[in-house]
Amino acid sequence: MKKNHLFMIILGIFFLIFPLVIHSHYYQHLVIIIFMWVVIGSSWNLLAGYTGQVSFGHAIFFGVGAYTAGIFATKLGISAWWGMVFGGFFSMLAGLFVGWVCFRLRGPYFALATLAGGEIIRLIATNWESLTEGMVGILIIQTFKSKLSYYYIAFVLAISCIYVIHLIMKSKWGYYFVSIREDEDAASSLGINTSLYKNISLLVSSFFTGMAGAFYMNYMAFIDPEVVFSLHYVSIMAILVGIVGGVATIWGPAVGAFVMVGLQETFRSSFFGLAPKWISQAHAMAFGLLVIFVIMFLANGIVGDWSKIKRNIFRIKPSNA
């Protein structure tokens, strides 16, 4: 316990001073993106990992958050930072609707319904040009010149998201979410209003994912439907972040975000220019191999199987005792 706290404090201090020491915009950018994925992955994990409602459509919430901030800024002239609050809020409204429709279904059928929902909203955003500018996308003017401000905003967002989920999971809600995951029928006969609590989990999850989307709008200053409503780059990535790091663990998605963003970037940059260019085309394959590896050897993800990983690393070392 004590050791864990100390480790967390050191880690916190490390990330607080990181951008003050490392001035490279490139590395600052990478960590900002990682923080954003910590938020999305943790939110996905709350709904899928803890509550057992596996979503293939988290791009819905990311995209709605991003578009809320973008549309408020361009159409209404409201600062895109207010958009972060509104983004979370409108994303929750989207969550309410998604829950109303998709929670009629259970298990894999729920997952497929969210998948369909993600594709539908991407098509709506593409075609409703009067509102979203369609494929042209939305461009805003960045508020801050330096990356530092974005860095700390993303940092606070990531920490708050993890902390709120940690608090939730220690409360009655947490017990209820996990009970629903384990057996929905048993849960309802034990007095748990399963549809209410599934919706609560979904709303919290969509709120934070929407905030992450609105942050993305602010930070990147440009969005279009293919990016923020992307099945591949958002919905699937959220799942990968969750399962690689470890579902139903507090720190799993954070570790998963590091690994996945790191891996994505390693391939995109052709191993930082060290490997031939064509390797950047192979990143989808690398993701696939990673998922197979994780499912075969670390079914509970890096955090979930940490004791197993430690054991194996120590076994490799020659024992001299």
Add this chain to the structure above:
Amino acid sequence: MPLLEVKNLTKAFGGLMAVDDVSFHVEDGEIVGLIGPNGSGKTTTFNCINQFFPVTSGNILFKRKSIIGLKTHQICHLGIGRTFQVVKPLARMTVLENVTASAFCRVNTIKEAKDEALRVLEFCNLADQKDKLAKSLPIAGRKRLEIARSLATKPELLLLDETAAGLNPGELDEAIELIKKIRDIGISILIVEHIMKVIMTISDRIHAINFGQTIAEGSPREVANNPAVIEAYLGEQHASR
């Protein structure tokens, strides 16, 4: 005062009448046995009482108020707990977490819920298993966990569905002890059981059904000697030979 009144309960699955015009009641403080051969509609009756299934017709009253149309979780809050014949442990939660989750039915803070859960586990002789994962319990433990979980919701009426099935003779005696202890703290019980030793020793009254219809009711002795009951059970025995 009747705690539970089941009036002309009927439940059809398509053309199959799983429960057909069954009426009975449970008085405050009573243990009532519900017996019948396999497939006679006992579990379906339970599923209707806790509104797992919508009933086809008839009425169910708890403390003189109709509970038809309520949600399953509301039935639990009203004070009707149940166990499942096919146990449904919350597998990847510990025994203590299983019971704590249900204790939240009556309290709101973690501390109160845990205290209540520990008390119930003690009562059910499961306290030494509290940190084990539910899925690692043997069958007798799982059956006990089913009971502990529903007790933690503080029911006034407990529906027990074959909680003694699959137990060895020693475990059986413990199960009977536990059921008596539950009655002694003032909880009324409606119990479904195939094992005659259990049902005959603990029931105040027995209600027998076959093919969804009432065939006999009365004291354990009366029901055991009822020709229709004997035929239902012997007939089944001969058929299975």
